[in-house]
Structure formats: structure tokens, C-alpha cells
Amino acid sequence: MSEGDGPQDFMSVLKQTKAKQEEKKVVIKSKKEKEKEKKEKEKQRKKELAAKKKAKQQEQKAQQAAQNQKNADDAAKAKEEKNSKKADSDSPRETPAPASAAAGKKGKGKKINPAIAALRKQMELRKQQEEEERLLQEEEERLAKEEEEKRIAEEKQLEEQKKLKKEKEKARIERLKAEGKFLTKKQKEEKKLQERRKQQLLQSGNVSVAGLKADGSKESTQKKKIVYGDKKKKSSAERAAEKAKKEEEARKKAEEEAAKAAAAKAEEEDEDDDLIDDWEAMALDDDEEEEEEEQTATGEDWSAKAEEEEKESSEEKQNESSETPASTSAEPVYAEEIEEISTPGAAAKSSGKNDLRSPICCILGHVDTGKTKLLDKIRQTNVQGGEAGGITQQIGATYFPMTAIKQKTKVMEKFEENISFQVPGLLIIDTPGHESFTNLRSRGSSLCNIAILVIDIMHGLEQQTIESIRLLRDRKAPFIVALNKIDRLYGWEVSKDNSFRDSFAQQTQAVKSEFEDRLSKIKVQLAEQGLNSELYFQNKNMAKFVSIVPTSAVTGEGVPDLLWLLLELTTKRMSKQLMYLSEVEATILEVKVVEGFGYTIDVVLNNGILREGDRVVLCGLNGPIVTNIRALLTPQPLRELRIKSDYVHNKEVKAALGVKIAANDLEKAVAGSRLLVVGPEDDEEELMDEVMDDLTGLLNSVDSSGRGVTVQASTLGSLEALLSFLKDMKIPVMSVGLGPVFKRDVMKATTMSDKAPEYAVMLCFDVKIDKEAEQYAEEHKITIFNAEIIYHLFDAFTAYQEKLLEEKRKNFMEFAIFPCVLNTIQIINKRNPMIIGVDVAEGSVRIGTPICAVKINPETKQRDVLLLGKVVSLEVNHNSQNIVKKGQTAQGVAMRLEGPSGAQPVWGRHVDEKDKLYSLISRKSIDTLKDAAFRDQVPREDWLLIKALKPVFDIK
Ligand SMILES: Nc1nc2c(ncn2[C@@H]2O[C@H](COP(=O)(O)OP(=O)(O)OP(=O)(O)O)[C@@H](O)[C@H]2O)c(=O)[nH]1
Secondary structure (H helix, E strand, C coil), X not given: CCCCCCHHHHHXXXXXXXXXXXXXXXXXXXXXXHHHHHHHHHHHHHHHHHHHHHHHHHHHHHHHHHHHHHHHHHHHHHHHHHHHHHHHHCCCCCCCHHXXXXXXXXXXXXXXXXXHHHHHHXXXXXXXXXXXXXXXXXXXXXXXXXXXXXXXXXXXXXXXXXXXXXXXXXXXXXXXXXXXXXCCHHHHHHHHHHHHHHHXXXXXXXXXXXXXXXXXXXXXXXXXXXXCCHHHHCCHHHHHHHHHHHHHXXXXXXXXXXXXXXXXXXXXXXXXXXXXXXXXXXXXXXXXXXXXXXXXXXXXXXXXXXXXXXXXXXXXXXXXXXXXXXXXXXXXXHHHHHHHHCCCCCXXXXXXXXXXXCCEEEEEECCCCCHHHHHHHHHCCCCCCCHHHCCEECCXXXXXXXXXXXXXXXXXXXXXXXXXXXXXXXXXXXCCCHHHHHHCEECCEECCCEEEEEEECCCCCCHHHHHXXXXXXXXXXXXXEEEECHHHCCCCCCCCCCCHHHHHHXXXXXXXXXXXXXXXXXXXXXXXCCCCEEEHHHCCCCCXXXXXXXXXXXXXXCHHHHHHHHHHHHHXXXXXXXXXXXXXXXXXXXXXXXXXXXXXXXXXXXXXXXXXXXEEEECECCCCEEEECCEEEEECCCCCCCCCXXXXXXXXXXXXXXXXXXXXXXXCECCCCEEEEXXXXXXXXXXXXXXHHHHHHHHHHECXXXXXXXXXXXXXXXXXXXXXXXXXXXXXXXXXXXXXXXXXXXXXXXXXXXXXXXXXXXXXXXXXXXXXHHHHHHHCCCEEEEEXXXXXXXXXXXXXXXXXXXXXXXXXXXXXXXXXXXXXXXXXXXXCCEXXXXXXXXXXXXXXXXXXXXXXXXXXXXXXXXXXEEEEEEEECCEEECEEECCCCCCCEEEXXXXXXXXXXXXXXXXXXXXXXXXXXXXXXXXXXHCHHHHCCCCHHHHHXXXXXXXXXXXX
């Protein structure tokens, strides 16, 4: 893979895909939004109308005003003319006012009349207009009021409806709870999905599958439909509605998260105002939170899933009994006929009622606990003639049909009655460890139905055991513990391939005691991880207690118990999960080059059928990959997987099994991502979006502050595991990537060099690092941590951070002033050097701490801080100390101070025994203590003391 087309664009691929999804979100509006929009449009329209009306009125008014003005001018002119005429005709004497008034009166009666009339007319007109305006205004106000009232009434009604609905819902939930039928939202969604899947299964049953021949007959094409998931059965309108709903939910969630983030940010800002208070509060909260978490973790995850399953399976039984006879009868035909042409052992006959598929099992544990050996032992058939057991090697997995399991668990008959299981067999993933477990995932949850966590009885819980527990918990995967290497207990009597109980009964008392001792220690260790555990045959509550099976991978003791328990738990407690579904559910475990086939993907088909020629969509590093299945390969029976080109070509394969797919364009396929089949009614684009969801989800792990480490992993599963681990460890992530590390990935990390040097690192999980990238990292001082074990990565990173902090501590030591209050007992030496006997009243006094007295000047009322000097030595009972804490000694502490040259205050003059002495704290010293380099060293009492001392030094 070259850098140019490599995964360096991973973040931008993610961002682009997400942006595309967001864009779509904007276009699709909910019904409520549409109504709101409609109302707003109506409002806007009314507003515009009112505005037009007003504008018209104003225009009229203006015209009227102009007219009035003209009339007034005319009237005035007429009057003027008349007066001048009168003056001319009467006498040249000045007209006395009354005469003129009389003349005016006379004039009014005869000639001024038109002007007055015009004025009157104007006034009337104006009045009329005003009246009209008033009425219009009133009408508008009335309308607005009415509208407002209507809106309020509607809102009220809506509110009441909501309230009523809520109350009803509450009552319903109460009722359901009382009846024990209450389902959470998730459970409901799952139930719905199951229903839909069942529907399809039923529908598929109606289609004759006898036509599953290579001739591509009509029947065969019809039947093909059954493979496709629920999405494909929906009309595009339904799909759009569902999508809109989903997006609406996502949007709401995003908004909530944004609000939360904003609140958190606001809090952070507030923090600056009163740092110490908040810091203390934060520290206290942290402690409480941790305690709470520990309490709730105890066995809950395990029990939740199993209980959920139990409840569901009882519901399922009810549903089954109400199924139509036609549909139930259709199922077995489907299962049987497929079996004929699927890979050997891929499916067995199943009853019409319970068409279950084989459970999938993974093995996890610390290195050298015996995972591989145990797997080999389980695989090893102790049945004569090997093939009789029918154990088949698949791609990345081994398949155990029921006949083999029955033979292998025969020794259990002595202890367990009725060993019969309804599943066709068991599929155990061949590669033990995190890698396969983390990749066996779909949308964050595990496709592994049950896991075996191997613990070495001689070593107990180790780092990777704890990491495995965390992973299993994260993915909510049920598991059992194989307490391996019991044959190493001193004096153990071997009874090959026997059941544990039988073997154990034959052991000496000393062996039994050692076993009990070690077992109880390991139980305590598991409890420390929040897990209740019990020996499987003493476990009365499988839902709350993890079962422990003692085993030996060397002698085979306990292996029958292990197999028996795996099936007992999966079939009896998780049958719903194992319901065979026609919808294809498949995950890519590995991407490999195989001679003669080019790039291939190893896939675990969890559900459904895959056929040669199927068009499939999968997640690629640079975007979705759409291709056609060229070959479906499984290994030759009883042959070593590694022997090249010894593959069987299958026309089709049925879940559950491991299969290798050869197709074009698989080079950039992402291990750990889903594989979807494009059906005839499917929108390929939609599936492409869907498959990329797995990747865009990763962006949520990227810290919004833009600060954090750069993370790179080999597969989607391991990247998710690493991200979840970093989240737990509160290590922020700035950028994520998949596949080998190239220069461009390192360049991203360099952006942290100035911003947050402690994060200018790359945490890489099981990936190759390109030479050029390595060189670039070295030049730019970017540390690349690469490990195959998450814990090792974390250890290396924390060690690196500690080193940085240590450097910081060294550089900022002089500003890290811890608070203390001292009472002077005695002046031992006034000057050169100043030695004082003190009692530590509060906090702690340390070498290097500047000591001062604070006096208020009686005249100026000013605060005088008198620095006595820095502590250069501390002695208690003639023993030197680096630090003396409050209450540490009842005797005094002899404190030697090295004064600030010349300006040292004089005892008796500037300070005396009555003055309290303090460590000289400041805003800078407080901030330094708050830094990660010192934070851990500051106890809560010191923060309280700092808070109390702030007014003494007038620190804001
Ligand atoms: N005595 C004894 N030795 C065992 C048992 N199981 C495994 N061993 C030995 O322990 C060593 C490690 O066993 P593996 O099966 O390689 O362990 P693993 O967990 O697969 O180790 P990794 O692949 O490194 O993670 C080998 O030498 C085994 O022979 C056991 O039950 N009893």
C-alpha cells in the first residue's frame, strides 16, 4: 500500500461521510417541524399583507395631507386677496381691529365660505380616516389576540395531551412492571427487529428452496430474496420515514450531547473563578463516582444479558405458540434443504419450532495461560476415526457438530441428566485472543455468543485477564472462566479427558486444599474486578455469578465440563440470540492475500446465507467497497488450513460458519467491519452509507477540544477496543486511523507539539510503521508507541507522561509552594543564619518553602508581607527532615531560613514571636499546584488551607 492512496485520509473519509450524513439529516424534516414551518409561513404571509395595507394607507394619508395643504393655501390666498381688495375700496386709514373683525364676519357670510367649507371637509375626511384606521387597528389587534389565544389554547391542549399520554404511559409501565412484562426501549426495538426478522423467515419459508440449484431458475431468484434483511422488504417511503426517525433521534441525541458539552465547558470556565473550590469538589466527586461505579459493576453485565435473554425467550415461546400453522411448517423445509448443499456441518436438522444456529465461541486470556493448548485439546477428537465426530476445520474457526459434542461430553452423564442440546453444533473461533474477539462485532456489540476466559490457576488474574474482562463487559458478551493448568497442582493424579468432578474426587486432601486455596484467592481477585464467581456445578445463579470450570489443557480434564457448560448456557439461556435468521449478518475477521485469489477476506457468517455472485458492500479504508463474491471458500475436510489452495468452492454457505471470500477490490477492506449483501430491492448507496456508519461512529471518540493523542490500529475491532480503553483512562484522542502508520499520520500528531506536548504521541495498536514515518517522527520528536497488547501501550504511555511530568516538576519546583501556618516557639538565632523553633499549626513545611509574616500597617492599613527567607533545613530532635506536617511531632521544628540578601526583617523590630508565619503563596503558586505535575501531591486539606489563606494574601 503506498502512502498516496493509503489510509492517511482516514479522518477526512470519516468526516466527509459524517458530513454527508448530516446533510441528509437537514433535508428530512419531522411532521412537527413541517407543521411549524407551515404556521410560520402563514404568519409571515399575514404580516406581509398587513404591511402592504399599512403602506397603502400611509400613501393615501400623504395624498390627503398634500390635498389639505393645497386647500389651506388656496383658502389663505383667497382671504388675502379679499382683504387687500377691501382695504383698497374702504379708506386709506388704518382699519381698526373691530372693523376688520366685523368685515371678517361680514366676509364669512358671503365670500370666505368656500375656504371654511374646504377646511371642514378636510377635517371630516381626516376624522373619517382616523376612524377607519382605528377600526382597522382594532380589527388587527383583535385578530392577533385571537390568534395568540388560539395558539395558547393549542399549546395547552397539546401539553395536556402530552401529560395525559405520559400518565397513561406511566400507568401502563407500572401495570407491565407489575405483570413482569415491562420491556425497555432497547428490548422493544430488539423485539421489533426480531419480529420483522421472523416475518421474513416465515415469508422465506413460503418460497420453495428446492430450486437452490446452480441453474439460476426462477425459483432460485425468488428464493434469493429471503436472504436479504428487513431493510429490503420495505418500500422506499417506509425506509425514508424510518431513516428520518432515526436521524431525528440522532439529532436530538447530538443536541443533548452538545448541550451537555456546552454546560461542561461553562462549568470549566466557571472553574477559573474559584479554582480551589471547584478543584476540591471535583476531587471529591471523583472519589464518590469511583465508589459508585465499583458497586454497580458487580456481576451486573453478566446477569443483565442472561436475564434479558431468559425473559425474552419466555416471551418468544408465547409468540411461537401463536404462530400460524402454515408459517411454522415452512421453516424446517428451508433449513433442511439448505443443509443439503451447504458446507458439511454448517447446519443440522432443526425442529420446526426452534431453528437455532450454532453458537459462536471465542477464547481470551493472558499470555501463556494455555488458550492455544486448550483450543487444541477441545478440537482433538477422542472419538475413534476422527471423522466420525464430524469436527470440521473452517476458515478461522472449528465447527463441532452435535454428534461430536455428545461424544466429548459423555463423561458428564454421571453428573448431568439429559445431555441434549437443540443447536446444530458449536463454532469455536480458532485464533485466541483479543484480536478475533474484538473484530467479531457488529455495531459495537459482540457477535461472540459466549467466551472462555482462560486463567492460569498458578498465576491468578494478570494484566490481560483484566483487560479481557473489560472487553467482555464493554461488548456485553457472556463468558465462563476456564481455570487452567490444574494438573500443575502439586501431587495431582491424572485421569485423562475426565470430567473435573470425577478427577477431583480422586485427589488427595493436600491437592484438594491447594486447589481450594487458589480458587478462593482467584474468586477474590475476580470480585475486585466486580465479578461474582462460583464453581460451575455449585453455581445456583448463572445470571449473577460467573461460572468457573477447572481444566487442564494437557490432560484434558475438565474439557468435557467446559464444552457441556458452553452449550448448556448458550442453548438454555440465550436461545433467542441463536434463532436462525435469513438476514445476512457477517463480520470480516481478516484481510489476507492468498495465492491464486489475490486479496481475500475471512468472514464469520453469523446469520443468513451467502452465495457465489452475491453483490456485497463492506467498509473500506478510503470509503465503502462494493464488489461481487467471486468464490466462497472453505478448507478441505481434515486438512491443515495452511496448505495452499486446498479450498472447497461453495455455491453457497449458511450460518454459522467461517468462510473465505475472494472478490475484487478487497485490498482496503477493514477487518472488524460488517459485510452487507445488496438485494434486488436495495438501494446500494444506502447500504454503502450504512456500512460506513461503523467508521463514522469512531469520530465520537475524538475530543472536541482538538487536544489529545493520535491513535492508530490494525482493525476496526482493535481500534474500538483501544478507544474505549483510552476513554476509561481519561486520555483524550485527537485523531484516529486504521492500518499502517504513514508520514501523514505522524504529521497530524505534530500539531500537538505546541498545543499540548504531553499528547504529541502516537498510540498504535498492532500496526506496521512506515520507515519514512518513523524517521519523520524522530525528527519532530513524536514518540510512537506500538504494542500488540493494549495494556503495554497504556503502560508505555503513562511512563512517558510521568517522565514529562517529572521534568515539569523539576522546572517548576520553586513555584510549587505548599501552604502552611507556623507558630513561633522560640528564636534560636536571629540572623545569619536565622533559625526559628516553630510548631506546624496547619499544612506542611518543606525545604525550599519561602516563609513570611503578614502585617497590617497601622497607619496606611496596607498589607505588608515580610519575607523571612526560604527554608534550607528542618530538624526535629536533631534529625533532618525534608518535610514536616501538622501533627507529625509534638516537639518543635528547628527551621533554618536563608534570607533574601540584606532585606531580612529584624526580629523584635519587624516581627516577633506573636506573629503567625506562613508559606508565601500566590496566584502563580496555586496554579502550579493545580498542574498535573503536582496535583496528585496536594491533599484535600491543603486545598482547604489554600482557600483559607487566600484572603491573608489578598489573592483573588
Ligand atoms: N501443565 C500444563 N501446561 C499447560 C497447560 N495449558 C498450557 N500449558 C503450557 O503453557 C504454555 C503456554 O500455552 P499456550 O497454549 O501457548 O498458551 P497461550 O495462552 O495460547 O499463549 P499465547 O499464545 O502466548 O497467548 C505451553 O508451554 C503449554 O504447554 C495445562 O493445562 N497444564
